[in-house]
Amino acid sequence: MSTQHFLVLIPQASSLAPRIDALFWVMIGLCSLVAAGVFVAIVFYCVRYRRGSSASREGWQQQSLGLELTWTLVPFALFIGVFVWSLFLFVDARTPPPGAQTLYVVAKQWMWTIQHPGGQREINTLHVPVNTPIRLSMTSQDAIHSFYVPAFRVKQDVLPGRYTQLWFTATSLGRFPLFCAEYCGLDHARMGGAVVVMRADDYSRWLTGAAEQGTLAQQGAALFRGRGCDGCHGDNAVVHAPSLQGLYGHSVALAGGGSAIADDRYLRDSMLLPHTQRVAGFAPIMPSFAGQLSEEDLIALIAYIKSLGATPAVDDDERH
């Protein structure tokens, strides 16, 4: 689907790219039109009405309401048209299609770690199947970074302490540069890599080759035991702690009133900042695991908790 148009200076390798480029070039066209109009007028007047020229100065005006209104409202209306177009495109670009496959991205100074649901991990390279909607759920371990693949025309800041998302459907096979676009310190410029788009069968072969210690959820289960979570949350625990069975996606009543939906962000905060949201009816004994669980561990644990009774996934990232 990659059209090699003469205006295209970089490959259009995602389903969004041609749509964004279309808007871009229309916008450039409109701006050029306005600019050309003004430049031509300036040059024309400068020549014609240079001091000493014989052109007639009759009919000179000081102001004109009609003119002012025309030249503000007409371009404004045009640009508002563009705004509306951009609005729809933007909403699309922010809404992953249902059924998109979720991969997890952890950014840290100065590398990208990617986890596939099957447990495969990679660094600075992201393998994806072609023509499949992919959704990235991203978080950072330190400063703010930004996941940027120019060929896909997608970019999203990656923040510490919360999950942001981005989606794309790659349409061309190949290797496309990946950049960190938000300044994040010393090696910001080197915090890059590539997205490798593969045919579906190549991709599954790659997945098998890269398979590691079980799926994400299995890794999470191991952590759940290893870090002693099951001492409190396990079935046989004596401590009075809530069961995590079927928790994900449900509403939780909080101590001090109010409630929260148990999404990724909520689970994460439960582990790192348990004091900010206590479950009603439990003593505040859950320790904070801040500094003890890496972002990768958190993702695995969340995947495990999700697997304990899946309910329809809530969208965890649209909350900002």
Next chain:
Amino acid sequence: MNAIDSSALDGSFLARGHSLRAWLTTLDHKRIAILYAAGITFFFFLGGAAATLIRLNLVTPDGALMSAESYNKTFTFHGVIMVWFFLIPSIPTTLGNFLLPLMIGARDVAFPRLNLTSWYLYIGGGLFTIAALLAGGVDTGWTFYTPFSTMFSNSNVFLVVAGVFITGFSSILTGVNFIVTTHALRTAGMTWFRLPLFVWAIYATSLVMVLATPVLAMTLALIALERGLGVGIFDPALGGDPLLFQHLFWFYSHPAVYIMILPAMGVVSEIIACFVRRRVFGYRFMTYSMLAIAVIGFLVWGHHMFVAGMSTYASLVFSMLSFVVAVPSAIKVFNWTTTLRKGQISFEAPMLYALGFVGLFLLGGLTGLILAAPALDVPLTDTYFVVAHFHYVMVGGSVMAYLGGIHYWWPKITGRLYSEAWARFAAILMFFGFNLTFFPQYILGYEGMPRRYHSYLPQFQALNVLSSAGASILALGYILPVVYLLWSLWRGDLAGNNPWHARGLEWQTSSPPPSENFLRPPQVREAYAYDQPEP
């Protein structure tokens, strides 16, 4: 001829006390303007030296000249100096200080002591920033994004933050002073709608300075607090909100870009009226549009945060408002253009700068609109497209206008004429050098080169080399005026009161003006009365 002539300058403000002490304790707004001009020129070349290093480093893809660390410190220093120590104070504190009282027929600004205090604050802030440089620099980018600036950077964040904080107070005090001066000190007959557009511009700018700068000051203070004590106001690891910082920062910094452009618009309006010998077309619309920019400018800050993790709806609202804020700018561009119609246009150096301004601001503003459409900002943000956008408006726009203003009022300020031929040559050189430097950056940005990159992929090299070549031409363009303007002080012809046959009140007094500005009360008429004979 100059030995005899200089006696004609004896009664001027320049002749009142030549000692350093006399200068450093002066309360005369004209002398304070010159003090500022000295500081601002110094900081411009300091920032320019940093720009030179940036461009040299980017000639090769691997950034051979500097280490990544020094590069990061260099662009941070470049941004901080250029924004807070050059461009924001540039036109208001030099031309504004010098001309505001003259243009409204006053003897000084409302609070001369406060005016001098502002200068000392400005210099004090500058010293802190230079101290930071000497102590090893700072590497946060001029935007100080948290949590990088508070938790991860191990450079001299405190010193720079203190420098900017202090300079902020200089801005605030200057703003207060100008607002009050414009309200209270207009001479008899100088009604609001007789004011030159430059005064309107300074007035609108002052409003923004006064209402936006406190937010910056407190935000920086919170950074210092978080960095010093390790508490989580902005740091999410401690439960803070990193977007809060960005909201606060841009709440100041977007209005701040209008602090940079409004005075430039004022200068250009004066120059165009003078060299077209016409009243600016649609004078009233020009005044309203300036106020509109100042007010609406406070509502669009979120367009810097489209990919930062803000909600979709907030993005759309900010986008809409950004399109709205372009309307008053559009009014101005079209009115300048129409002013040319049926005029008597001549092309002295200031006019060349002014025309350059209109063209470059237009291109910069229109690309701002592209960025204001969120769907397009997603791929373009934090790339060289943005770098090109803001250099077009700030360097192509504001700096061009500043230089135009300096040339236009140079005879008034110094009493001397510079070499017209050299001045025209410099203006043209700058125009071409500028476009060669920054136009390739639009393409680089579209192709995906991120900003703040010490090294880059080889495919971006050609355009980067082009840009660096342009920068060297641009540098030459900036060095020229320093030479011929200084030369004119020594060898320039005497200017006379009104070399351009302009109409503002400032031209009714001698050049340079006497300390009390007017020996007899100036004659107030409508602004830009080019259809009437010179008074």
Next chain:
Amino acid sequence: MSACSAIEQQYDDAVQQREAATLGMWVFLATEILFFGVLFASYTICRVLHPTGFAIASRHTDMLLGTIETAVLLISSSLIALAVRAIKLDQRRVASLLMTGTAALGVAFLVMHGFEYLREYREHLIPGLDFMQSGPYAPSVELFFCLYYFITGFHSLHVLIGVSVILVLAARVARGSFGAQRYTTLELTALYWHLVDIVWIFVYPLIYLIGRSG
């Protein structure tokens, strides 16, 4: 900005000078509101992020002293308003006394605040200096106290400046530098003092009361 003394050369007459000074003060007060506005906004957002922690921390503050401080500032504000009235009626002695009273109340405010700080110091609540709290909410409590010291400290700085200016002016009033014809400086100082007072009216519920509700 010492208006009201002789007319400075840039002004035509006393009326113009007075107008300029008054406008200048109003614009300055507008900036002050923004200074505090940022702090209040940040405080509010942090409170939303740490509801329980802030409630706990807020209970560490001294409501009794806080309430007395509020009353003291309110009274001082009325005193200075009366002082301005007195000077307009040319009652210099009364004005001078009222202003001294205002300053005294300001000092009382500062002293009470000092006691609050002292107590918090003993309870190890001062971040950066001596903060030792444990328990799950300690980080939130620390954040609260950081903002608490920043806001109240910044406010106290304003009180301190106000007190000094008012004392100097009280002396000058007593010496007869002001009168029914010349009172702009006084009026503007009173304006400033009212602002300091109004800011406190926001600080008080935000910091002392909110955590105690519910």
